[in-house]
Amino acid sequence: MLNIKHTICPSCSVGCGINIVSNGGKVLGTYPYKRHPINEGKNCLNGRGSVEQFEKRIISPSLVKNDELVESDNETVINLIKDKLSSINSDELCIICSGKNTIEEFEVIKKFAESFGTDKIGFYGYNFPNFDGELASYDDISNAKTILAIGDVLRENPLIGRRVIISKENGGTLISVDTVEKSNTALNSSEHIKVDSIGEFINDMGEIKDKLDGETVILINKIEDKDYFNPLKELAAKTGAKFLPIYKEANIKGAMRYLTSLDAEEIKKFIADSKALITVNTNLLDFLSKEDIKGKSFIINISNFEDDFTRLSDLVLPGKPWTEKSGSFINSEGLKQEFISSVISDDENLSEIEIFDKLT
Ligand code: SF4
Known part of the structure; x- marks a missing residue:
């Protein structure tokens, strides 16, 4: 029988509602959540495609031998992890999470790290550092007189892009800044500034500063670099402009409340200084090279989907995809959104929370 359940889109930090269509525990597809106040009945292609990765789903706990996953079981893999952890000092364990983890998972993983005694824990934050402070709301975007968009917001975060278009329809001006000549945001802007690096633009904004104000x-x-972030935030504070970072993963804002945002160099150093590495729903090859990882540490990979990093690991536990767990994400504008599992699966895989409970 067809099942349709509301949940939150995991494909960026905007926090759109999305419906999951399933049959007998198998995800068939998605369609937009009509009454959700953020996306008002629309989902972008990235959101609609968020279930395509299910084709590469890892079906059981596994050992990795000769770059291939060899099927095992929970007890064997958990015992192997416990053996490994008992053979190292507390500061030789490093844990890398991601913005795909829920708030509830961060709480449990952080507790595990504290009980083990390691402070080498964090998440890859795509060069956005932890920060506090007031943020623009999504309604502020629709009502803005001027929008300065750094990056291709219209292509990568289309439901924010929709707010940008509403501002334009109300007479607002869109200024685009990017390292590429052509982008969806550039095409819709009244002024596009092509720069060699976003950092170069932030350090030298020229006349653009004069166009920014309280509206x-x-x-x-x-x-590209965490160091570029504060000058931008200071510029917003000086001119009275409102400010909103938007992230590639749904719960980066939530991750910032619990863990340190690390860049690629910091993660590389953590790995080099560790004898065991636990990764949770992240593919380190998205920002490091094979040489940075291979042979450097014993890798325990908690990941729902097979990728090139899974095959570099030593042990793999699948955890549960977001469709099969309940929890909460914090979206770009700081709104905590709870969701419940949209699919019941009959596999015996442990959830991320159950895995860390067994290891603590
Ligand atoms: S804008 Fe982001 S959250 Fe909304 S549907 Fe697209 S990928 Fe999902």
Whole structure:
């Protein structure tokens, strides 16, 4: 029988509602959540495609031998992890999470790290550092007189892009900044500034500064270095502009409340200094090279889907995909959104929370 359940889109940090269509525990597809106040009945292609990765789903706990996953079981893999952890010092364990983890998972994983005694824990934050402070709301974007968009917000976060278009329809001006000549945001802007790096633009904004005021919203979804972030935030504070970073993963804002945002170099150093590495729903090859990882540490990979990093690991536990768990994400504008599992599966895989409970 067809089952349709509301949940939150995992494909970026906007926090759109999405419906999961399933049959007998198998995800068949998605369709937009009509009454959700953020996306008002629309989902972008990234959101609609968020279930395509299910084709590469890892079906059981596994050992990795000669770059191939060899099927095992929970007890064997958990015992092997316990053996490994009992053979190292507390500061030789490093844990890398991601913005795909729920708030509830961060709480349990952080507790595990504290009880083990390691402070080498964090998540890859795409060069956005932890920060506090007031944020622009999504309504502020629709009502802005000027929008400065850094990165291709219209292509990568289309439901924020929709708010940008509403601002334009109300007479607002869109200024685009990117390292590429052509982008969806550039095409819709009244001024596109092509730069060699976002950092170069942030350090030298020229006349753009004079166009920013209390009716401006600065959107940013791309930054190459954590050091560029504070100057941008200070500029927003000085000009009175509102400010909103948008992230590639649904719960980066939530991750910032619990863990340290790490960049690629910091993660590389953590790995080099560790004898065991636990990764949770992240593919380190998205930002490190094989040489940075292979042979450096014993890798325990908690991951729902097979990728090139899974085959570099030593042990794999599948955890549960977001469709099969309940929890909460915090979206870009700081709204905590709870969701419940939309599919019941009959596999015996442990959830991320159950895995860390067994290891604590
Ligand atoms: S804008 Fe982001 S959250 Fe909304 S549907 Fe697209 S990928 Fe999902």
